[in-house]
Amino acid sequence: xxxxxxxxxxxxxxxxxxxxxxxxxxxxxxxxxxxxxxxxxxxxxxxxxxxxxxxxxxxxxxxxxxxxxxxxxxxxxxxxxxxxxxxxxxxxxxxxxxxxxxxxxxxxxxxxxxxxxxxxxxxxxxxxxxxxxxxxxxxxxxxxxxxxxxxxxxxxxxxxxxxxxxxxxxxxxxxxxxxxxxxxxxxxxxxxxxxxxxxxxxxxxxxxxxxxx
Amino acid sequence: xxxxxxxxxxxxxxxxxxxxxxxxxxxxxxxxxxxxxxxxxxxxxxxxxxxxxxxxxxxxxxxxxxxxxxxxxxxxxxxxxxxxxxxxxxxxxxxxxxxxxxxxxxxxxxxxxxxxxxxxxxxxxxxxxxxxxxxxxxxxxxxxxxxxxxxxxxxxxxxxxxxxxxxxxxxxxxxxxxxxxxxxxxxxxxxxxxxxxxxxxxxxxxxxxxxxx
DNA sequence: ACCTGAACACCGTTCAAGT
DNA sequence: ACCTGAACACCGTTCAAGT
Numbered sequence: 001x002x003x004x005x006x007x008x009x010x011x012x013x014x015x016x017x018x019x020x021x022x023x024x025x026x027x028x029x030x031x032x033x034x035x036x037x038x039x040x041x042x043x044x045x046x047x048x049x050x051x052x053x054x055x056x057x058x059x060x061x062x063x064x065x066x067x068x069x070x071x072x073x074x075x076x077x078x079x080x081x082x083x084x085x086x087x088x089x090x091x092x093x094x095x096x097x098x099x100x101x102x103x104x105x106x107x108x109x110x111x112x113x114x115x116x117x118x119x120x121x122x123x124x125x126x127x128x129x130x131x132x133x134x135x136x137x138x139x140x141x142x143x144x145x146x147x148x149x150x151x152x153x154x155x156x157x158x159x160x161x162x163x164x165x166x167x168x169x170x171x172x173x174x175x176x177x178x179x180x181x182x183x184x185x186x187x188x189x190x191x192x193x194x195x196x197x198x199x200x201x202x203x204x205x206x207x208x209x210x211x212x213x
Numbered sequence: 214x215x216x217x218x219x220x221x222x223x224x225x226x227x228x229x230x231x232x233x234x235x236x237x238x239x240x241x242x243x244x245x246x247x248x249x250x251x252x253x254x255x256x257x258x259x260x261x262x263x264x265x266x267x268x269x270x271x272x273x274x275x276x277x278x279x280x281x282x283x284x285x286x287x288x289x290x291x292x293x294x295x296x297x298x299x300x301x302x303x304x305x306x307x308x309x310x311x312x313x314x315x316x317x318x319x320x321x322x323x324x325x326x327x328x329x330x331x332x333x334x335x336x337x338x339x340x341x342x343x344x345x346x347x348x349x350x351x352x353x354x355x356x357x358x359x360x361x362x363x364x365x366x367x368x369x370x371x372x373x374x375x376x377x378x379x380x381x382x383x384x385x386x387x388x389x390x391x392x393x394x395x396x397x398x399x400x401x402x403x404x405x406x407x408x409x410x411x412x413x414x415x416x417x418x419x420x421x422x423x424x425x426x
Numbered sequence: 427a428c429c430t431g432a433a434c435a436c437c438g439t440t441c442a443a444g445t
Numbered sequence: 446a447c448c449t450g451a452a453c454a455c456c457g458t459t460c461a462a463g464t
Contacts, residue, residue: 144412151364199357
């Protein structure tokens with residue numbers, strides 16, 4: 001009979017539980033409320049307990065970002081025309097982020113290291129490659145889509161034209177910003193969905209032209 | 214002879230000097246180093262002295278953002294074909310931000326309230342309007358351009374494909390992210406200038422198609 | 427009127443101590 | 446091995462006091 005190794009005390013937390021708690025705090029109290037102390041309290045453990053699972057606050061943020069993005073389905077839709085495939089993939093990210101808007105300010109800084117976003121990027125590239133993009137053309141296409149999706153989602157949630165900012169802009173001095181005021185008024189007729197989709201369609205049309213020639 | 218009002222002691226600072234000092238700190242020490250204490254030290258005044266010119270840290274950040282964006286020429290280029298006009302305006306913002314990359318993380322939060330960005334938006338709309346865009350089509354065009362410019366500039370400086378991130382991505386497990394690895398390798402042949410311009414051209418082509426029909 | 431320094435209520439994180 | 450609380454070095458900001 002072998003000597004039984006002394007059982008180490010089981011860890012009381014899991015990365016998943018930590019991520020859930022941090023996201024709950026973020027949703028409830030916003031980014032300013034997301035502190036190590038608050039997450040500790042949310043879990044009923046000491047603040048310092050978190051450091052057993054996470055090296056620092058930065059890693060906690062990465063965990064929250066991943067918790068949000070991990071939900072997006074990253075299987076490439078290859079059974080539809082490629083523009084529809086791109087629309088579908090872009091829409092999935094937009095939808096996942098829309099469920100937790102407080103995470104938006106964290107996205108730019110943590111995008112690189114997110115496995116979920118990497119999987120999503122691979123899916124976008126699968127669709128683009130199937131469509132016929134290669135080499136530097138594919139690089140530009142991919143970067144443009146990524147840039148647009150990142151920027152548009154941010155605009156939607158930290159909104160200038162859409163959302164609460166619209167009214168403020170529509171009230172701008174008409175003599176100094178006549179076109180901006182007019183455009184803000186017109187913006188009322190365009191929902192956030194159409195705004196996101198409309199801009200994406202512009203990009204997709206531009207991409208389609210590259211494929212023709 | 215009138216009684217001379219007691220001269221109030223002249224203010225020792227100006228908003229411009231404050232903005233300059235804050236930008237100098239930001240350029241030197243990065244966003245984490247931009248503190249009220251550091252800016253006070255930079256000016257040789259007390260920390261609390263700043264509060265006479267700025268309500269809080271948020272306003273200090275807005276001042277820095279404005280200091281960077283105020284340099285962009287916002288006269289609409291109406292003497293060239295409209296796509297060139299848009300390229301020119303987008304390039305000016307990109308150039309101004311490129312001179313102070315540490316300001317990038319501050320842009321999304323302070324974009325709305327920046328007079329410089331409003332003037333820039335007015336110029337973009339002038340070009341678009343001259344090109345023939347109106348109503349909701351103009352709204353979508355404007356928002357798409359804004360979203361792309363914001364997103365692409367952010368990508369360039371917090372970079373995923375371009376910059377230091379590229380090498381990391383190129384070293385990804387080839388079996389899990391084959392297309393991402395391939396694309397990152399191809400990205401070496403595309404400079405940041407071409408990447409920004411190439412994506413913008415896609416958008417402009419899409420916009421041109423809207424005008425034809 | 428303008429500026430200052432001490433003090434307060436927070437942070438993230440180090441570290442020695444508990445079980 | 447795992448968890449804790451006190452303590453440290455920072456923040457932004459309030460407030461009473463100085464000239």
